[in-house]
Amino acid sequence: MTTESDILIVVDVQNDFCPGGALAVPDGDAVVPVINRLARRFAHVVLTQDWHTKGHTSFASAHPGRKPFDAIELAYGTQVLWPDHCVQNTPGAAFHAALDVPRAELVVRKGFHPTIDSYSAFFENDRRTPTGLCGYLRERGFRHVYVCGLATDYCVRYTAEDARGHGFETTVIEDACRAIDLAGSLKATWASFQANGIARASADAVA
Ligand code: VGL
Numbered sequence: 410m411t412t413e414s415d416i417l418i419v420v421d422v423q424n425d426f427c428p429g430g431a432l433a434v435p436d437g438d439a440v441v442p443v444i445n446r447l448a449r450r451f452a453h454v455v456l457t458q459d460w461h462t463k464g465h466t467s468f469a470s471a472h473p474g475r476k477p478f479d480a481i482e483l484a485y486g487t488q489v490l491w492p493d494h495c496v497q498n499t500p501g502a503a504f505h506a507a508l509d510v511p512r513a514e515l516v517v518r519k520g521f522h523p524t525i526d527s528y529s530a531f532f533e534n535d536r537r538t539p540t541g542l543c544g545y546l547r548e549r550g551f552r553h554v555y556v557c558g559l560a561t562d563y564c565v566r567y568t569a570e571d572a573r574g575h576g577f578e579t580t581v582i583e584d585a586c587r588a589i590d591l592a593g594s595l596k597a598t599w600a601s602f603q604a605n606g607i608a609r610a611s612a613d614a615v616a
């Protein structure tokens with residue numbers, strides 16, 4: 410068992426990110442059994458849930474003439490455009506049916522502001538609007554954040570980097586993540602983790 414100051418953040422294990430979903434991450438559902446086992450070794454777990462409004466600004470369909478995976482400039486910076494995914498209260502936004510995490514104590518929904526995307530569980534993509542998760546973790550006394558889920562190079566990446574940026578010891582659990590890998594994004598992610606003091610571990614290595 411890990412300690413009382415450790416918490417596992419399970420990022421976006423939702424139908425739309427799994428095979429058959431609107432923004433399927435290759436092999437995305439393979440993380441489910443790994444996370445189910447891993448989560449039993451944590452007394453504290455937080456889940457995140459991508460939770461977009463219909464017609465969300467991160468959807469290519471909201472920008473006439475644009476296609477999924479194009480990048481555009483929005484008021485807050487560069488935004489990759491995605492297929493419509495994780496629309497509030499749709500089956501695609503639901504957690505994978507086999508995800509079984511009995512000690513999940515909080516669900517952080519993100520991406521629900523119609524005009525800002527949110528990859529990180531801590532900040533919206535404007536990098537300024539907080540979700541409240543940092544306050545929650547600090548107030549509850551957690552010091553070491555473990556991150557897993559989907560996708561390694563987007564929501565896991567930004568969540569881990571913001572955890573580290575807020576001073577939490579941070580570990581990404583490699584075999585409990587899968588990546589989208591657009592234009593070298595996975596390689597850039599691991600390089601950034603190394604540069605930022607974010608540890609990389611396998612699920613078996615987490616005590
Ligand atoms: C994600 C792209 C768009 C993710 C969410 O969970 O990594 N990626 N929305």
Ligand code: ZN
Binds near residue numbers: 459467491494495
């Ligand atoms: Zn999204």
